[in-house]
Amino acid sequence: MFVKSGILGSDAKRGYFSVAISLPGYGQSDGAPDFCGMASQKSLDAGLTYFRQRPDIDPKRIGIVGISCGATVAGMVASRNKVAALVLISGFYDFKEMVQKWQTAKWKIPSGIKKELEHNIAMDGGIENSTALRSLLPHISHLTMPVLVIAGGQDRIIDAGQSETLHRLLDGQGTPNIFILDGTANHHIPVKDWRKPEKDFLDTRLSNSLRSPKH
Structure with missing residues (x-):
C-alpha cells in the first residue's frame, strides 16, 4: 500500500526517512500470518529498534502509521515504545468484540480470513488469549503521544x-x-481522503528534525 501508492516516495521528497514494514505472511514476507499477533508486533518492534540505532535518525522523532491490521499492530507496539506520533486508520482495538460481530449478518469477515483467524485463536489457546494479544483498549494508559484516529x-x-x-x-x-x-x-478509506490529515498531523509533530520511519 505505502509503496504502490507512492506514499514513501512522496514522504522522501518532503524530507522524511520513510519505510514500510511488511508483516509476516503478507506481501513478500516470510512466515505464517498471525493476524496482528506477537510475530507481527515483534516485526515492528525490531524495525523501531533498528531505526533508533541509526545515526541519521532522531529517535525522539519517530512516527508510526498503520492501516487496518497494521493499525492494530501499530497501536499495540506504540503502547510499549516511545514514539512521537501515532496514526491509526481503520483499525480494531477490541479483538473479541470484532470477532463476535463477524458472527452476525451485518458485519462481513474478509474472504480468506476465517481459517487464518480460527487457526490463530486455536494456537493462542482460545479467544481470551487472542484478545489479550491484540486489543489496544486495555493498554491505552500507555499511549501518551499524540494520536490521529x-x-x-x-x-x-x-x-x-x-x-x-x-x-x-x-x-x-x-x-x-x-x-x-x-x-x-x-473499510478501505481512499488514500486521497486520509493522506492530507495524516501529512498535516505528522508535519506538526515531526517537523524541524531528521525525519523518521513510518509503518
Missing part, C-alpha cells in the same frame, strides 16, 4: 465505533488526539 462510517468489516471508543478513552485520560470519521467511506 481515522475510521470509515460505512465500514462493515470493523465497526467505526471501536475508533470512537478509543478516541473517547484517550480524551478521558488527557492524551492529545484527533478523531476523523469519514462518513461515506468503507
Whole structure:
C-alpha cells in the first residue's frame, strides 16, 4: 500500500526517512500470518529498534502509521515504545468484540480470513488469549503521544465505533488526539481522503528534525 501508492516516495521528497514494514505472511514476507499477533508486533518492534540505532535518525522523532491490521499492530507496539506520533486508520482495538460481530449478518469477515483467524485463536489457546494479544483498549494508559484516529462510517468489516471508543478513552485520560470519521467511506478509506490529515498531523509533530520511519 505505502509503496504502490507512492506514499514513501512522496514522504522522501518532503524530507522524511520513510519505510514500510511488511508483516509476516503478507506481501513478500516470510512466515505464517498471525493476524496482528506477537510475530507481527515483534516485526515492528525490531524495525523501531533498528531505526533508533541509526545515526541519521532522531529517535525522539519517530512516527508510526498503520492501516487496518497494521493499525492494530501499530497501536499495540506504540503502547510499549516511545514514539512521537501515532496514526491509526481503520483499525480494531477490541479483538473479541470484532470477532463476535463477524458472527452476525451485518458485519462481513474478509474472504480468506476465517481459517487464518480460527487457526490463530486455536494456537493462542482460545479467544481470551487472542484478545489479550491484540486489543489496544486495555493498554491505552500507555499511549501518551499524540494520536490521529481515522475510521470509515460505512465500514462493515470493523465497526467505526471501536475508533470512537478509543478516541473517547484517550480524551478521558488527557492524551492529545484527533478523531476523523469519514462518513461515506468503507473499510478501505481512499488514500486521497486520509493522506492530507495524516501529512498535516505528522508535519506538526515531526517537523524541524531528521525525519523518521513510518509503518
